[in-house]
Amino acid sequence: MGTLFYGGKIYTMLKEGEHVESVYVEKGFIEDIGAEEDLRIKWGAEINKEVHLKGYPMYPGFVDSHLHLIGHGEKLLRLDLSQATSREDVLMRVRQKVESTPKGEWVIGEGWDENQWEDSSLIQYQDLDQLSTEHPIMLKRVCRHGLVVNGTALKIAGITAETRDPEGGIIQRDEAGNPTGFLADQAQELVTAHIPQVSEAYIRQALSVAIKDCVQHGLTGGHTEDLNYYGGFLRAYQAFQDVIHKEKQLFRAHLLVHHEAVDDMYTYVEEKKDTSAFIEIGPMKIFADGSLGSQSALLSFPYKSDPSTRGVAIQSLDELKQLVRKARELGMTVAIHAIGDLAFQYVVESIEQYPPQAGQRDRIIHAQILRKDLVHRVKNLPVVLDIQPRFLASDFPWVIEKIGEEHLDYCYAWKTLLDEGVMCAGGSDAPIEPINPMLTIHAAVSRKTSPNSSVVYIPSERLTVFEAVRLFTLGSAQAIHQEHKKGYIQKDYVADFTILERDLFEIPADDIPGVQVQMTAINGEIVYQK
Structure with missing residues (x-):
């Protein structure tokens, strides 16, 4: 017995x-x-359920190829600073x-971005000390590669003028050499190591909230990296098992495994072998x-x-x-975060020296600042580039000031990559960017920071709507080497569908961000209906 969508x-x-x-x-x-x-004649006796689309267009289920599901849920639960001006x-x-937090407890905020402010000078620990010295305060930058803390948190972490920068991290200092409170990359761990471990109930709540938000935005799955940040591999992995399997919140979660969690993952999964069609262990991150x-x-x-x-x-x-x-x-593939061109070069050299097994594909995540020679090298590798077109809306025009206009030729170069035959998948990197795929599709097609803007950044790199939608369908399937069963609507493919209120192929590009989701179906079941 089955269901007819029509x-x-x-x-x-x-x-x-x-x-x-x-x-x-x-x-x-x-x-x-x-x-x-034809289908009614052929399958009439088997059809026991019908879904009338009421004229709305249906697409293969949209899959976000790079996000942090539990982190996205945390953003929805915590102090959200992404809209601060x-x-x-x-x-x-x-x-x-x-004012609403008991003294002594951590105050944690998410998502501030100084590039969106008229005065882009960074907040320093003294600014936060004026708010409280009785709470440790930590505010994560939108990219999650930097954070700022107050003096109380600096003391807890033991960070002083004498503290050396950790390998792969930066402690920002003033002219006298004293910490300002801003920590970048690996230096963040000097503080985060002292934050009390969240409960397993909190992890489940964050994941549940995130999945509900995803399906409301038409997402049927996501490739997510969460397994090294909540007290070890098992606590986060068990949350996925509990929410998706036990609580039956249908969602296809492909789990990237941070390299520091790989040993724990390998031991556990080899013993339990409890992956499924909805929870898959993916590459080493x-x-x-x-x-x-x-x-x-x-x-x-x-x-x-x-x-x-x-x-x-x-x-x-x-290393x-x-x-x-x-x-x-x-026997694993890799998924490597590389934004700068030299980082991308290092990744290409590493994969060239240690290629994946036949039939496997690696992925390089972000790939924002490239060079012509790197594009030519990567197109000959079994690699998918996991891109986030929404970054354009957040990064321009300030990124030009960061790197210089003379280096823009192969930056955010999605059209060039596709034309060169490089496979590309599309993701949001939520909670860094909004989860809504309509915003990503619009950025890829328009190359504008918003529908109201008249400025188009590098117009030659605009994608067609078809190419942009494919990032979330075929591209996400290619990223996990499953284009034989995901990414299209055809026989023997998974019955995951995204139904929208308007046809993306028939409306002006600047209308795309406002398009609402009417229904989301996973495994043939309606999991969201407006």
Whole structure:
């Protein structure tokens, strides 16, 4: 017995413009597609449920190829600073949180971005001390590659003028050499190591809230990296088991495993072997560099905004190669964060020396600052580039000031990559960027910071709507080497569908951010309906 979806334009995404009238689903898979009348004649006796699309368009289920699900849930639960428009606005919001938080407890905020303020000078520990010295305060920058803390948190962490920068991290200092309270990349761990461990109930709550938000935005799955931040691999992994399996919140979670959690993962999964169609263990996650906003993305040239630095190598080239080698010994692929061109070069060299097994694919995440020679090298590797087009809306125009206009030729170069035959998948990097895929699609198609803007950044790199939607369908399937069963609407593919209120292929590009989700279906079941 099965379900018939009909009554709307159903895009297969096999080729541009191709659509069918109806889809018949059994046991979570697409059994047949075609004209409604034909499917009713062929499957009439088996159809026990019908879903009338009421004229709304249906697409293969959108899958976010890079996010942090539990982190996204935390952003929804915690103090959200992503909409703060100034330093003063941030401090006002933190003050309100302090007033409602018992003395001695940590006050944690998420998502501030000084590049969105008129005065982009960073908050320092003294600013936060004026709000409270009786609470440790930690505010994470939007990129999560930097944070600022108050003096109380600095004392708890034992950070003084004598504290040396950890490998792969930066303690920002004033002219006298004293810490300002801002910590980048690995230096963040000096503070985060002292934050009390969250409860397992909190982890489950954050994950549950995140999945509910995802399906409301039309996402049927996500490739998520959470397994090294909540007290070890098992606590986070068990949350996925509890929420998706026991609580039956359907969602396809492909789990990236931080290299520091791989040994625990390997031991546990080999013993239990409890992965499923909804929870999959994916590649080893490695960080090669930091972020552009904190000037820790690793470049082959000095930052124009600060010629004294070229960024941070979180792993040296040799360390990176050894981690990739370890992944190969375990039979794993790798997913490596690389924003700067030198970090990307290190990753390419590592994969060239230690390629994945036949039939496997690695992925390089972000790939924002590239060079012509790197594009030519990577297109010959079994690699998918995991890109986040929404970064354009957040990073321009300030990124030009960071790296210099002379280095823009192969930056955020998604059209070039696709034209060169490089496979690309699309993600949000939530909670860094909003989870809504419509915002990512709009940024990829328009190359604008918002629908109201008239400025187009590097217009030659604009994608078509079809190419942009494919990042979330075929691209995400290619990233996990599952394009044989995901990413299209055709026979034997998973019955995951995203149904929107408007047809993305028939509306102006600047209308895309406002498009709402009507229904989300996973495994043939409606998990969200407006």
